Amino acid sequence: MELSSLRIFKTVAEEGSVTQAAARLNRVQSNVSARLNQLEESLGVTLFNRSGRRMLITAEGSRLLEYADRLLRLADEAQMSVRGEQEPSGQLRIGSMETTAAARLPRVLGAYHRQYPQVDLVLDTGPTDYLIQQVLNHKVDLALVSAPIERPELEQVPVFVEELVLLTDALHGPVEGPADVAQRTLLGFRSGCSYRRRLEWWFADAGVPHARVAEFGTFEAIIGCVAAGMGVAMMPREVLRQRGLGKTVQCHTLPPEVAEVETMMVWRRDIPHHAARDAFIASFAQ
Known part of the structure; x- marks a missing residue:
């Protein structure tokens, strides 16, 4: 197996598409398809199931992908090693x-x-x-x-280290704890966001219910909806300071165990x- 064929195979696996893999590799699509077919023929297995334009990796393909990752990584490390102190590029x-x-x-x-x-x-x-x-x-x-x-x-x-602050609309009163914003909607990024988890934990640890969680794709959208009174959010103070957004919402200081991350x-x-x-x-x- 040639390393170039493994690199093509790995890219198709990552992109799930011959067309997108060809664009990423700066190759013509027919060349990528041909090299992939040659690799499958040499191994005697099907590496992908074709579903329209999508390439769905098979169990055999997944096993090969593990080895391809290791081989290509070792090849890259070998090149860097023999070149010595390589200039970043x-x-x-x-x-x-x-x-x-x-x-x-x-x-x-x-x-x-x-x-x-x-x-x-x-x-x-x-x-x-x-x-x-x-x-x-x-x-x-x-x-x-x-x-x-x-x-x-x-x-x-x-x-x-970031300092997280609780955000409410500009007309909201002081916030000493989760009870002061009980039953409010929590505004945050999609699941998997550590800041959102901290906000949910802050409510749960105090035994205070919240209405629900609304997910957003950008922090600007979150801050805008907080300013409109839609709910509360947790955000690094530095973001508000740099973007000059502190006047559109209120920033409430949180306990160190919650705020410092x-x-x-x-x-x-x-x-x-x-x-x-x-x-x-x-x-x-x-």
């Missing part, structure tokens, strides 16, 4: 919580791009649980997520060397 895929991307990353990304203009930066945002899976599935090279992280497959380092940078433990990634990690220490 190529693509760096970064995962980040949306609020972190808005409040913390612009300065870091700008400085990194100026220092390493040959690195192509790709940013994927989402909740913590989603981002951890993206790292584990080799979809991103590293991610900024909320602690605690209990995955032995991942290396992790703390990068900063550490943001961690995580990456796969079994990929010890990655020039572009390692330079990005080092940029947070500057």
